[in-house]
Amino acid sequence: MKILVPVKRVVDYNVKVRVKADGSGVDLANVKMSMNPFDEIAVEEAVRLKEAGIATEVIAISCGPAACQETLRTAMAIGADRGILVETDVELQPLAVAKLLKALCDKEQPQLVVCGKQAIDDDANQTGQMLAALAGWPQATFASKVVVADGKATVTREIDGGLETLQFALPAVVTTDLRLNEPRYATLPNIMKAKKKPLDTVKPEDLGVDVAPRLKTLKVVEPAKRSAGVKVADVAELVNKLKNEAKVI
Amino acid sequence: MSILVIAEHDQQTLKAATLNTVAAAARIGGDIHVLVAGAGCAAAAAQAATLQGVSKVLVADAAHYAAQTAENLAALVLANAAGRTHILAPATTFGKNLLPRVAALLDVAQISEITAVESADTFVRPIYAGNAMATVQSADPVKVITVRTTAFDAVAAGNNAPVEALAAAADTATTQLQGRELTKSERPELGAAKIIVSGGRGLGSGENYHKLLEPLADKLGAALGASRAAVDAGFVPNDYQVGQTGKVVAPQLYLAIGISGAIQHLAGMKDSKVIVAINKDPDAPIFQVADYALVADLFETVPQLEQSLG
Ligand SMILES: Cc1cc2nc3c(=O)[nH]c(=O)nc-3n(C[C@H](O)[C@H](O)[C@H](O)COP(=O)(O)OP(=O)(O)OC[C@H]3O[C@@H](n4cnc5c(N)ncnc54)[C@H](O)[C@@H]3O)c2cc1C
Numbered sequence: 223m224k225i226l227v228p229v230k231r232v233v234d235y236n237v238k239v240r241v242k243a244d245g246s247g248v249d250l251a252n253v254k255m256s257m258n259p260f261d262e263i264a265v266e267e268a269v270r271l272k273e274a275g276i277a278t279e280v281i282a283i284s285c286g287p288a289a290c291q292e293t294l295r296t297a298m299a300i301g302a303d304r305g306i307l308v309e310t311d312v313e314l315q316p317l318a319v320a321k322l323l324k325a326l327c328d329k330e331q332p333q334l335v336v337c338g339k340q341a342i343d344d345d346a347n348q349t350g351q352m353l354a355a356l357a358g359w360p361q362a363t364f365a366s367k368v369v370v371a372d373g374k375a376t377v378t379r380e381i382d383g384g385l386e387t388l389q390f391a392l393p394a395v396v397t398t399d400l401r402l403n404e405p406r407y408a409t410l411p412n413i414m415k416a417k418k419k420p421l422d423t424v425k426p427e428d429l430g431v432d433v434a435p436r437l438k439t440l441k442v443v444e445p446a447k448r449s450a451g452v453k454v455a456d457v458a459e460l461v462n463k464l465k466n467e468a469k470v471i
Numbered sequence: 472m473s474i475l476v477i478a479e480h481d482q483q484t485l486k487a488a489t490l491n492t493v494a495a496a497a498r499i500g501g502d503i504h505v506l507v508a509g510a511g512c513a514a515a516a517a518q519a520a521t522l523q524g525v526s527k528v529l530v531a532d533a534a535h536y537a538a539q540t541a542e543n544l545a546a547l548v549l550a551n552a553a554g555r556t557h558i559l560a561p562a563t564t565f566g567k568n569l570l571p572r573v574a575a576l577l578d579v580a581q582i583s584e585i586t587a588v589e590s591a592d593t594f595v596r597p598i599y600a601g602n603a604m605a606t607v608q609s610a611d612p613v614k615v616i617t618v619r620t621t622a623f624d625a626v627a628a629g630n631n632a633p634v635e636a637l638a639a640a641a642d643t644a645t646t647q648l649q650g651r652e653l654t655k656s657e658r659p660e661l662g663a664a665k666i667i668v669s670g671g672r673g674l675g676s677g678e679n680y681h682k683l684l685e686p687l688a689d690k691l692g693a694a695l696g697a698s699r700a701a702v703d704a705g706f707v708p709n710d711y712q713v714g715q716t717g718k719v720v721a722p723q724l725y726l727a728i729g730i731s732g733a734i735q736h737l738a739g740m741k742d743s744k745v746i747v748a749i750n751k752d753p754d755a756p757i758f759q760v761a762d763y764a765l766v767a768d769l770f771e772t773v774p775q776l777e778q779s780l781g
């Protein structure tokens with residue numbers, strides 16, 4: 223079976239972004255970009271399924287500008303077999319990405335799509351669920367354990383009160399949570415090998431998908447700042463302040 | 472024309488997040504209908520009818536809604552979407568799982584985790600782990616929205632809205648719930664607690680976490696939370712995690728103990744009213760958001776704090 227893994231190029235998770243003075247967005251000039259951390263976990267999971275003899279091919283897909291090729295190469299260095307870049311300079315929103323992925327699912331006929339649960343730039347947490355809806359497939363979001371056998375998946379999900387386990391027939395969409403696995407580091411030989419793996423480029427028009435944004439961003443501002451606090455010398459002073467100044471205990 | 476709020480509940484009672492979501496709906500303005508889908512969920516529906524601002528409660532009671540799967544609930548919401556201006560659910564794992572599926576079936580965008588309503592089509596939401604706030608406008612015919620519950624004060628009870636039965640949609644029979652392992656606790660729910668005692672890697676072990684923080688939480692009537700590092704290290708279960716990718720909380724008092732204050736952690740707690748940090752590293756970033764900073768060893772100061780609360 224084939225597994226498709228969508229990988230998004232995002233601002234690295236260690237970067238604290240700055241809002242542009244004109245309120246038009248965040249400043250992305252010269253900022254370090256990386257693969258969305260949840261997508262690394264997704265690639266790792268797919269590659270493990272291949273290593274276990276359950277999957278036959280792992281295809282990484284990234285939608286966005288030409289620079290997403292880097293993200294695809296990273297996915298291939300972890301172990302994806304090939305990459306597809308859906309190239310566009312249009313700002314992509316989750317519904318548009320889901321439609322692009324749906325078109326590629328029609329073409330590639332995977333049995334499983336493993337997405338990240340959330341892109342750490344837009345913090346949308348939507349694309350996997352939307353793809354499942356468009357494809358009419360089952361979904362298991364926020365997965366912390368995935369077992370595939372006999373055309374079925376059994377997935378443990380992290381929910382607010384604890385954990386739940388769902389079982390469903392493939393094809394399906396799974397989205398990853400942080401504790402699903404610990405992605406491996408790409409070794410130098412694998413990075414070199416990844417450079418030779420096939421990488422195809424298509425355009426949204428080739429897939430017949432209208433990617434025009436549905437939401438318009440009117441402005442982007444900094445969040446309210448907290449005013450600087452005070453140092454307390456010891457527990458007695460802390461308790462006194464909490465009781466008499468903040469009045470919260 | 473009306474707003475549809477999808478209730479999150481456990482058949483008996485509404486999850487507190489539902490009350491905040493109704494509050495967000497009230498900000499938008501218009502008739503508010505609350506959908507309670509479940510199996511044997513009459514009690515939850517009766518509670519929904521008491522919420523201020525609700526004009527009608529719709530109950531879909533059928534065996535195939537017991538597990539609340541996204542597949543079955545999305546089909547039900549879709550069948551009842553006509554005439555809705557907005558469809559809202561809390562931005563909890565329940566709402567995040569469900570609403571994107573609904574939005575895609577309606578071919579509209581979904582707007583995640585709104586923190587403010589500017590007008591019927593314009594909303595504010597955090598991006599980049601809350602390091603920026605975006606104001607977004609939707610031109611879609613129906614706005615499908617998840618609500619950050621900490622940004623809207625829960626509506627009160629005291630209403631008596633009519634309750635109407637709704638026909639169930641067909642069972643999609645796509646997924647089977649095999650089981651749930653829910654964390655049992657006598658403590659308040661993390662999302663609704665007034666005081667949260669949260670521990671990080673600095674506690675060193677699960678044993679220390681429980682030994683030091685539980686007595687303190689007991690004295691304060693507080694919920695317990697944790698950083699991702701504490702969860703990863705196995706000190707506590709996953710549903711304790713506060714942060715960008717865990718729970719977002721905004722209690723009256725948040726005590727961060729042995730937590731460094733990574734961007735991803737701050738994203739989940741920096742809207743708390745009062746923040747206390749106990750950390751032995753004076754340069755820990757948590758101190759940049761703390762109202763009261765105690766630079767000290769937690770193994771000494773946490774027991775002292777517990778003692779002095781009498
Ligand atoms: C995609 C992604 C998503 C993430 N999401 C989240 C999230 O939702 N929530 C989250 O919390 N993290 C999240 N993280 C992880 C985050 O980046 C940090 O790694 C994590 O928050 C660190 O946890 P910590 O503060 O407990 O541990 P550390 O950073 O190791 O800090 C431990 C602190 O304890 C202090 N300490 C040690 N001993 C003592 C002592 N005896 N007395 C007093 N202080 C002491 C140290 O000085 C230190 O500051 C995410 C990371 C990624 C990549």
Ligand SMILES: Nc1ncnc2c1ncn2[C@@H]1O[C@H](COP(=O)(O)O)[C@@H](O)[C@H]1O
Pocket residue numbers: 227228229230231258260261264283284285286314316319336337338339340341342344345346347348349350
């Ligand atoms: N432009 C993109 N290219 C590839 N995958 C994407 C893209 N946008 C979102 N995804 C996938 O969808 C997941 C959730 O993203 P989001 O819904 O934006 O939070 C990500 O973790 C990726 O797996």
